[in-house]
Structure formats: C-alpha cells, structure tokens
Amino acid sequence: xxxxxxxxxxxxxxxxxxxxxxxxxxxxxxxxxxxxxxxxxxxxxxxxxxxxxxxxxxxxxxxxxxxxxxxxxxxxxxxxxxxxxxxxxxxxxxxxxxxxxxxxxxxxxxxxxxxxxxxxxxxxxxxxxxxxxxxxxxxxxxxxxxxxxxxxxxxxxxxxxxxxxxxxxxxxxxxxxxxxxxxxxxxxxxxxxxxxxxxxxxxxxxxxxxxxxxxxxxxxxxxxxxxxxxxxxxxxxxxxxxxxxxxxxxxxxxxxxxxxxxxxxxxxxxxxxxxxxxxxxxxxxxxxxx
Amino acid sequence: xxxxxxxxxxxxxxxxxxxxxxxxxxxxxxxxxxxxxxxxxxxxxxxxxxxxxxxxxxxxxxxxxxxxxxxxxxxxxxxxxxxxxxxxxxxxxxxxxxxxxxxxxxxxxxxxxxxxxxxxxxxxxxxxxxxxxxxx
Numbered sequence: 001x002x003x004x005x006x007x008x009x010x011x012x013x014x015x016x017x018x019x020x021x022x023x024x025x026x027x028x029x030x031x032x033x034x035x036x037x038x039x040x041x042x043x044x045x046x047x048x049x050x051x052x053x054x055x056x057x058x059x060x061x062x063x064x065x066x067x068x069x070x071x072x073x074x075x076x077x078x079x080x081x082x083x084x085x086x087x088x089x090x091x092x093x094x095x096x097x098x099x100x101x102x103x104x105x106x107x108x109x110x111x112x113x114x115x116x117x118x119x120x121x122x123x124x125x126x127x128x129x130x131x132x133x134x135x136x137x138x139x140x141x142x143x144x145x146x147x148x149x150x151x152x153x154x155x156x157x158x159x160x161x162x163x164x165x166x167x168x169x170x171x172x173x174x175x176x177x178x179x180x181x182x183x184x185x186x187x188x189x190x191x192x193x194x195x196x197x198x199x200x201x202x203x204x205x206x207x208x209x210x211x212x213x214x215x216x217x218x219x220x221x222x223x224x225x226x227x228x229x230x231x232x233x234x235x236x237x238x239x240x241x242x243x244x245x246x247x248x249x250x251x252x253x254x255x256x257x258x259x260x261x262x263x264x265x266x267x268x269x270x271x272x273x274x275x276x277x278x279x280x281x282x283x284x285x286x287x288x289x290x
Numbered sequence: 291x292x293x294x295x296x297x298x299x300x301x302x303x304x305x306x307x308x309x310x311x312x313x314x315x316x317x318x319x320x321x322x323x324x325x326x327x328x329x330x331x332x333x334x335x336x337x338x339x340x341x342x343x344x345x346x347x348x349x350x351x352x353x354x355x356x357x358x359x360x361x362x363x364x365x366x367x368x369x370x371x372x373x374x375x376x377x378x379x380x381x382x383x384x385x386x387x388x389x390x391x392x393x394x395x396x397x398x399x400x401x402x403x404x405x406x407x408x409x410x411x412x413x414x415x416x417x418x419x420x421x422x423x424x425x426x
Binding site for chain 1: 297299301302303317318319322329330331333334357359368401
C-alpha cells in the first residue's frame, strides 16, 4: 500500500489537474456559445441560397457554367476541416475514421485518386502520417474570417476549372448538438443541379426574370454559393470543436474529482490505521509500566 | 391592402421576416420596386438602400451585396449586410471609409481591389442612410 505521503502528493496533483481542466472547460464553454450561435444563425442564409440556386438552375432556360460541368481529370480533391489543438474528445478521430472508410466508398468520384487539402493542424498531421497525398494546408484562424474563405475557394476553383481535379468534396464535423457532431462529406464542385432533392413541392421549369443578364447572375450565384458553403462548414467545425472540447474537459474534471474522492478515502484509511496503532502502542506501553 | 412575405437574411441572422406591402431595393440595373404578385424575379443587388412599407411604418436599411429572389409571391433578400440607421456607428464607418480610400492609393491585387471597393460602396450606403435619418 502506498504511503500517506505519497497519497497526499497524488491527491494534490490530481486536484491541480482538475483545476486546469475546469478552467479549460469554462473557456471552451464561452467560445462554444459564440461559435454555436454563429453556426446556427448562418444556416437560414445557406438554406435560402440553396433554394434560390436550385430554382435558377432548374428554370426552362438553358444555363451553362463551367462550374456545373464535370471534367476528365483522374483526381478528386477533399478539403478536410479539423482543429489545431487536441483535447477535444473524439472529434478529429471521427473525421480520420471517416477518411479511412472512404477507401471503400460507393461514390464513383471517391474511387479516383484522392488528393487532400486541409484546414487545421490535426488533419494535416493525419494525412501526412497516413501517407495520403496532402496538396495544400490552409491557415486556420481562431475565428472564421471571410477572406480565409475566399483564399480557399480561389485555389480549389482554379484547380477545378483547369481540369486538375474532377471534383471537390468538403469533409467537416457537422454540429448537431453539444453532445453530437457528425463527420459530413458534401460535394461542392461541380455544383449539382439536383441539389436539395428534399425541396419538394417547388414548381419548376418556369420563367424567372433574371437581372442583370443570366450569365452574370448565375456566375455570381455559383461563386457565392461556393463561398457560403465553405464558410458555413468552417463555422460548423468551430462550433463542433468548442462543444466537443467543453464536454471532454467536463468529463476530465468529473473524473478527476472522483479520483480525488477515492484517493482521499485511501489516505484517511491509512491515517486512521496509524492513529489506531499509535494509540494501542501508547496504551500498551502504559500498561507495561504499571 | 394586399401584402406579401418578405425575408431579409444575412449570414449572421434573419434580419426581417414578416408580411409587407411594398419593398424597394437597389439592384445592379437600378432601383426596383416590388408589390404583391410580382412576377418571379432574381436580381443581383448592389450596396445601397432598401426600404420596406410595413404596416404604417417605412423601414429603411442599408444593405450590402447579395441578391433578391421573388418566388411564388415570396420575397427573399440575401445580403452580407443589413443595418438600420440606429445600428450604424457613423464614426466607425467613416473611419473604415477613409481607410479604404487610402488603401486604394496603393497597388492592390485584383481581389483586394474588389474587396476595398466593396467596403467603400457599403460604407457610403451606410453613411448616406445614417445622415439622412439624423437630419429628419
């Protein structure tokens, strides 16, 4: 059995850890609320944008844009969004596990040669370590910035338009709730006309007045759609990161407190033993003197 | 009076969502007015002013870039900025405006140039609306 001194030291160290994780939990909690708000309030915008795009792409008019057409390239790009820091539960691990399952994915595009683009240090490290092809790593900011989105969009769009890559996918943790974040894979290029099949009841194939001329507007919408899609995914990733970290830290704190209780029990037992032994020695000695 | 549903959404939040009588908005081809039963329309909007006849009130907002979509009698406005005069901080916008004008003196990449122009257009739109509301 450990000595009482040793136990005392352990109790102190576990208590310190609990304090740190508690602090991290509170920090993550504050960040989470902000990120969560941002992610959730961004959703109506992207939904409305989705719907508008769907309507404009499915009018009777013929619409052509190179962003809508697949090309012959043998490569598929995947933009993986992860976090820079760890200590956020299984968030990144779930993404990595998803990447591993992609090798046997049904989707035809994913059977091609996959080339990865990352935002977030953890994702970059995973791609490199697992000897997958890392083409570029984008900077990950503490708070999501639209200029960051423009950089990413410009790079991927150019590669796509130059037929370097045949399609672009986004892989990110979708924020469902504080307790649940689901790795989500969506195809962002070529933009699909059949998007939002769940939008039933929309009457299609009818005339919509477009201003300015069709091509300019469609071009604007498509580019903006790409931006918004990446932006929203970045927001979701942030919200997921902070909620996941908060939960992980809460669990760590709870565990530490439990551990302290156990250790205290052991420590008190030893202390009591010592006291009892000393008492009996003293009374034994007193008896011997009589 | 006949009304139609109007929603104004920015990436941050839903700014407005209710039945209105009339909406006027600046598009890349000039100002357009939208009354109930307007034909389906999709138009790119430019930084400027959006006004809504809402009940007995007229709401005026400074708006940024984006587009409007009139579909089945419902109007959706998607824009990166929508602020009422009360929300506009004149000094802040004025400062941003001056910074952007300064920045134009330097050589900029195409993208930076477009972004800076956007900032200028948006700040001008906001200042205009703010100053007019102060005057009244």
